[in-house]
Amino acid sequence: MLIIAGTPIGNLGDASQRLRDTLASASAIAAEDTRHTGQLLRLLGIESRPELIALHDHNERDRAASLVERAEHEDIVLVSDAGMPTVSDPGFRVVQLAAERGVLVTSVPGPSAVLTALAVSGLPTDRFAFEGFLPRKSGERARALAALAPERRTLVFFEAPSRIADALGAMAEAFGPERPAAVCRELTKLHEEVRRGGLAELASWAEDGVRGEIVVVVAGAPETVVSPADALAEVQRRVASGDRLKDASREVAAATGLSARELYAAALAARSA
DSSP, rough: OOEEEEEEESSSGGOOOHHHHHHHHHHHEEEEEHHHHHHHHHTTTTTOOOEEEETTTHHHHHHHHHHHHTTTOOOOEEEEEBBOSSSSSHHHHHHHHHHHHHHHHEEOOOOOOOHHHHHSSSSOOOOOOEEEOOSSSSSHHHHHHHHHTOSSSEEEEEEGGGGGHHHHHHHHHOOOOTOEEEEEEEETTTTOOOEEEEEEHHHHHHTOOOOOOOOEEOOOOOOOOOOOHHHHHHHHHHHTTTTOOOHHHHHHHHEEEEOOOHHHHHHHHHHOO
């Protein structure tokens, strides 16, 4: 079988006994960084020396088939450097191929930066969406955030220290400066910090520099009540600015909760009047 194993995201004490037993009995471990995993085995006091197979973003496509073939006949453990594999980490292609070929896939659950940040953020946890890392280029990032602006669910992002101030500033522009958020850094580690506030306030704070592994949690868009007439006016404004009527109707419908079909029909009727 293929065993997806979650590893500590910072605190070694979070390694479960099941994880320790799984790693100790493994004959082969596919690891994002074999040196990092070798160090983890030593820190956990695991004396066995399983075969460590490098599996990272640059070779996963080529290595997936051979790993799945081995998993048909023996247990293969898959780990990333921290947290659960496949979640913004290597492993998805291997799991996908294993599922397609009918190979048993199981998991040794472990720490997750996404769920940990969500839990400590103080923001709604009943519905959320994980968006991973934002695009590096400012234009692509702005478009991605504009598409997420009407999202009602709590949003979770990963971000690099060197880009966090710019990312928070872009979020403030796209979502509004007062949208509640939390910047969670170095979770489970000695210098863990959770900074809460509005996006503009957090962007200003981050300008002085933020270190460590960072997760950003942002509250979903507040519920707004928009009349059909106002929504139609917004569709017409967007069309006048160059948007296609179909696209404008769909986007305004997503932001208001109204029917895209009815907005489209109303815009056509208004155009013909």
